[in-house]
Amino acid sequence: MDGDFIIGGSFSLHAYMDTFYNNYSSIPKPVKCKGSIDTRGLHFSRAMIFAIEEINNNTDLLPGIKLGYQIYDSCALVPVAVHVAFQFLNSFDPVFSTGNNCSQSGMVMAVVGDSGSTPSISISRLISPFNIPQVSHFATCACLSDKQQYPNFFRTIPSDQFQAESLAKLVKHFGWTWIGAVRSDSDYGNNGMASFLQAAQKEGICVEYSVSFYRTDPQSRIQKVADVIRRSKALVVVAFASFGDMKILLEELSREPFPTRQWIGSESWVTNTELTRFSFCAGAIGFGIPKSAIPGLREFLLNLSFSEVAASSVLTEFWEDAFNCRLKKSAATVDEKVCDGNEDIQNLQSQYTDTSQLRITNMVYKAVYAIAHAIHNAVCHGKNVTTQCDKLTKLEPKQVLTELKKVNFSQNGYDVSFNANGDPVAIYELVNWQNHESGNTEIVTVGLYDASLPVGKEFRINRNINWMEDSTKVPVSVCTDSCPPGTRKVLQKGKPICCYDCILCPEGEINNITDSADCLPCHKEFWPNSKRDTCIPKPIEFLSFQDILGIILATFSVLGALLAIITAGVFFYHRTSPIVR
Structure with missing residues (x-):
């Protein structure tokens, strides 16, 4: 959508891309995503559109100014993310300049995204030289807090440094000293697990194994990781993995009978309702972004007209996958029906329509509002009724970057601000996968971790936890049982x-x-x-004269005394003899 100022968006709507082998005898084909659409990623992108439309209808924030957007699919892969970054720097429309200065009309003012740390790093490195600020809703790698390398990067989700420390304290709290460690072979997984292992070592926790994998790895690699988990003696497994990678691993583990394990998850997957279908993970615990409520979002998500779906290739793909039909009759096979527009999205069970636990969605919402406030502070003057905004102002991304560092506001009860590293205050909910009476596994909040509280008081549990095998008793995971006194x-x-x-x-x-x-x-x-x-x-023992030993000792004592007296008498009697003298 066009507007006075354009905001870019990068979301992972797919997980794979077509691989082409170019011989460079012709123009290489553009990168293209493939695979089934990630309805959660689509949910995030639509939440960004909702926030922008809400701001455009707001008379207090950016009055008289219309925000537009350019949203792209990064496929959660670096090659596509690089392509997306170039789109943020250039418009699709050719721009000709007859003067000495090249026009920057194609540039976006700021970028929301990406959904992953590695694509975010790629985008940041390309747009940073142009001073375009980037606000991610889901990139948690602690490495992105380095302002020397990523001076334009901000995020509304806490850094993994806080999560790694809180996970180590959680493991220590329940007395687990022998654990397994699984991670995504990416910036998110490798950096997050490195921080966790460092914190765990300080807490006296030992790791039986530490393995990594990536969703595009060969099946043999995924199977090898699964076998390591199956053969291990550690009952507790800490998984610092992205949703896409964790889904692949759990699918592999579900193919064979799997020994019970107590899963400890990072926020990337432990709050994802799509994974709760793996029943052997019931009892899993981990930290997630606090739940929130965004008024009007559900109605916006469900208010999809058939014409709007047909006009968007992404929405068309979502609609066809959700209702197992084809919008175009020519594309439908014999076994497939044609979509007629009567499909009921109101009753659709999907992560796209799920607004019961708005966690990361709220991070998208806050990111859009943070950028809007930065633009407002750059082009608007006055307060409340007297606020005047000049949409003809030649706004540079660098001005938005400067203002973004200073934003401090509250939206729907959620505070938004950034520290010197571009990070927010770290607050997590402790969540637990609990089996419901209906047979489904639900994600239940059982505690809270607030990094802003004094040391030793950051972590508290306020509800009972259901452990693996639906047990109420804390599982024991140690290499050797405690050595008792003695x-x-x-x-x-x-x-x-x-x-x-x-x-x-x-x-x-x-x-x-x-x-x-x-x-x-x-x-x-x-x-x-x-x-x-x-x-x-030691006991004190006394000898009795009635005892045989007592009689013998007394006899020898008396005889010895008599012999001494006799000897003394003999010496005294012969005291004048030469020998005695």
Whole structure:
């Protein structure tokens, strides 16, 4: 949609792209996405359109100015994201300049997106030299907080640095010291897992295995990762993976009987309702963006006219997949029906229509409003009734970038601001996958993590958690059970510090501390008890004259005394003799 100022949007509407082998004897074909459409990504892109239309109808924010948009599909892949970045820098329409200065009419004022960290990095590196600000709703890699490399990058979702630390504290809170680690082989997964492992090491947590994969890897690689999880002894698996990658892994695990595991998930997949169909993951816990409410969004999403669907290739693809029909009769096969416009989207069960848990959607909503406020502060003057905006102002993206650093507002009760690194305040909900009476798995909020609170008070649980196999008892995941008092830990050669043997304290020594590496000797007047966990006084024994031993000792004592007296008498009697003298 055209407008006075254009905002770009980059969302992952597909997960794959066609691969062409160019011989460079002809013009290479443009990159093209393929695969089934991601209804969640479509939901995000439509939320951006909703926010822009809401702003255009707002008389307080940018009055008299119409915002337009250019939204592209990045396929969650770098080659396509690079292509999208160039579209943000150039208009499709040719622009000719007869003067010395080239026109920048094709540039967008700011960009919302991308949905992933790696595509966001690619886009940022290309548009940053042109000072075009980028506000992502779902790129969480801690690396993007580096303002020297990404000076134009902002985000409404917290950095993974906070999430990694909160996940390590969560694992420590439940006493798990022996875990498995799975990650996406991408900037999101690798950087996120590196931060988690660093935090976990400080908490004394050991990792049995750490494996990575990507959804485009060969099937043998995915199967190998699944086999590692199946053979492991660690009951707890921490998965720092994107939704698309996690979906591929869970599909592989579901093909064979899978031993029960307690899944700990990152926000990218643990709040995605599409994955709850994998029943063996019931009991999973993890951190997610807080739920929110956006008035009017559901009505906007469901208010799709048949003509609007037919005019958009993306909406056409969504409509055909959702209702298993074809808009064009010529494209339908014998077994397929033709869409007639009577399809009922109101009762459609899809992530596109699901507004029960608006988490990331709210991040898109906030990103659009942050950009709108930055443009407002750059071109509008005065407040409230006296506000005047000049849509003819030659606005440069650099001005929007400068104003974006200073935005601080509240929209629908949600505060929006950025710190020096372009990050918001980190607040997460602790969510739990719980089986409902209907047989479905629901995502339930059971706690909260607020990084702005004092140390030690950031994390709290306010509701019961259902664990794996629908148990209410916290599962145990340790390499070796705790060494009880009376024993000491001896590390197993070649294994992590969480793996050890429990050896009984040696004779004369005790230990009254669980998991101690040393035993202490008792005082000389004490000796260890049978369990060797405490020192007790040695008993005092008295001899009796009625005992045989007492009679013998008394007899020898008397005889010895008599012999001494006799010897002394003999010496005294002969005291004048030369020998004695």
